[in-house]
Amino acid sequence: MMSLxxxxxxxxxTKINKDIVSVDHLLPKASFPVLSIFPDNLxxxxxxxxxxxxxxxIYLPIAHPCYEEVSRHFTFVIKENNNNKFTIEIATNSKNSKLINQKIYNFIKLFKIIDRYEKYMTAELQDYRTAVRTPNKCVFIELGQLTLLPPNLLLKRLFHSKFQPCFSY
Ligand SMILES: [Zn+2]
Known part of the structure; x- marks a missing residue:
């Protein structure tokens, strides 16, 4: 049994706990009834x-998160536009095969990854930018470096460990 x-x-x-957990049929049971109780599809x-x-x-082909570490195959490219808003684009790794890229794009599209990350990251990034630009504060990473972080590391920085601005006074 998977840990929750x-x-x-x-x-x-989203951190999974017993109140917000759900069991998905990755390949929907309406279209793939034969896989409705196949463990790897749950x-x-x-x-x-x-x-x-x-x-x-469902969009096919699609990455299976248990077989493929999706976040290894792309990078978030964070752009700041003239309205001080952050937007996100996806850059797939140059070594990816065409098939992997199709799987990754379908995965990102299906789960609305870009919209969701833009929504969740904008406030965090604006706070972070303010901290970077505020005199007498130093932060342990520069904003520019964020754009090159793999998504899993970026998320860890943004959500799980949070930024830890260190004060120089
Ligand atoms: Zn989720």
């Missing part, structure tokens, strides 16, 4: 991913 003290393998945002995820966002939708 984990982060959702689809979005990598994935413990957050309710937002399964019940609000995905439902019975």
């Amino acid at each position: 003290n984990q982060v959702c393998p689809y979005c990598d945002i 994935i413990v995820v957050c309710k937002a991913c399964n019940e609000v966002i995905k439902g019975e939708t």
Whole structure:
């Protein structure tokens, strides 16, 4: 039995606990009834991913989060526009095969990863930018470096360990 003290393998945002857990049929049972009780098609995820966002939708081919570490195959590119808003684009790794890229793009599209990360990261990044620009404060990473972090590390920085500005006075 999978531990419930984990982060959702689809979005990598929501911590899973018994109140917000959901079991998804990655390949929807309406389209793939033969896989409806196949263990590898049953994935413990957050309710937002399964019940609000995905439902019975699927795009194929798609990455399976238990077989492929999705976040290893792309990088978030964070851009700041003229309105001081952050937008996110995806850069797939140059070594990826065409098939992997299709799987990754479908995964990102299905789980609305870009919209969700833009929404969740904007406030954090604006706070972070303010901290970077405030005199007498130093932070342990520069904003520019964030754009090159793999998504799992970026998330750890932004959500799980939070920024830890150190004060120079
Ligand atoms: Zn999720």
